[in-house]
Amino acid sequence: MVRLKSVQIDILTLFPEMFQGPFTESILQRAVERGLVRVDIHNIRDFTHDRHHTADDYAYGGGAGMVLKPEPIFEAVDKIKESQAPNGGDLAVILLTPQGRLFEQKVAQELAVQRHLVLICGRYEGVDERVREHLASDEVSIGDYVLSGGELAAMVVVEAVVRLLPGVLGSEASARDDSHASGLLEYPQYTRPELYRGWAVPEVLLSGNHAQIARWRRQQAILRTLARRPELLERVELSLEDRQLIDSTRL
Ligand code: 9D3
Numbered sequence: 001m002v003r004l005k006s007v008q009i010d011i012l013t014l015f016p017e018m019f020q021g022p023f024t025e026s027i028l029q030r031a032v033e034r035g036l037v038r039v040d041i042h043n044i045r046d047f048t049h050d051r052h053h054t055a056d057d058y059a060y061g062g063g064a065g066m067v068l069k070p071e072p073i074f075e076a077v078d079k080i081k082e083s084q085a086p087n088g089g090d091l092a093v094i095l096l097t098p099q100g101r102l103f104e105q106k107v108a109q110e111l112a113v114q115r116h117l118v119l120i121c122g123r124y125e126g127v128d129e130r131v132r133e134h135l136a137s138d139e140v141s142i143g144d145y146v147l148s149g150g151e152l153a154a155m156v157v158v159e160a161v162v163r164l165l166p167g168v169l170g171s172e173a174s175a176r177d178d179s180h181a182s183g184l185l186e187y188p189q190y191t192r193p194e195l196y197r198g199w200a201v202p203e204v205l206l207s208g209n210h211a212q213i214a215r216w217r218r219q220q221a222i223l224r225t226l227a228r229r230p231e232l233l234e235r236v237e238l239s240l241e242d243r244q245l246i247d248s249t250r251l
């Protein structure tokens with residue numbers, strides 16, 4: 001029996017309580033129980049030394065809003081590194097920030113091969129630039145909309161990465177995911193009843209003709225992608241039949 005690798009994820013945040021709900025959810029919980037991943041949440045405030053546990057301060061040069069101080073963040077990462085030293089000490093430090101590179105499935109796959117991830121959640125108006133420059137190995141954004149901080153983004157990253165780890169999903173689900181990694185949007189799905197409020201399930205799906213069903217699904221996936229996310233089609237490998245379908249909708 002081949003032993004599956006275990007991944008360590010450390011999260012630095014000013015709001016550790018935010019992670020309680022989502023991280024006790026089924027898939028992640030099961031992965032933790034199976035020893036495939038370990039997630040430790042650290043309060044940045046615990047790495048301050050002053051009486052008031054100051055984690056942020058005014059911006060040099062003025063302006064509204066506070067900036068996260070560098071010292072607690074550097075010290076937290078130092079301590080995490082020390083505690084993991086036997087593990088080779090190789091770690092990816094990812095700053096969640098609106099200025100990061102866009103988080104896509106490709107990025108999740110890239111992160112899923114790492115042994116140790118440290119996710120830093122920014123808050124307020126930003127994080128001292130030296131964290132970016134001298135600590136972070138990567139900066140990630142989950143999309144072009146404004147959140148109040150990096151916490152929800154970190155949860156998104158953890159969920160997307162953990163479900164890619166070998167042994168986390170059942171083999172059935174992972175095989176299904178592979179086949180859906182076609183780069184197309186999904187085809188329409190139906191279940192019983194065959195007729196609901198007068199709306200019928202497409203005849204072909206009841207035919208039992210598996211080749212015809214597969215063709216119909218491929219066509220639907222392509223037409224749907226063409227209508228809603230045409231830019232995705234540029235990255236998809238298309239057959240002659242696929243191309244003819246696309247061309248016929250453009251005439
Ligand atoms: C002055 C505030 N900003 C201009 C609109 C910049 C800003 C800084 C910090 C905006 C949001 C935040 C907090 N957000 C994150 O830390 C964040 C985030 C996001 O807001 N959207 C998508 N992905 C991410 S990852 C981290």
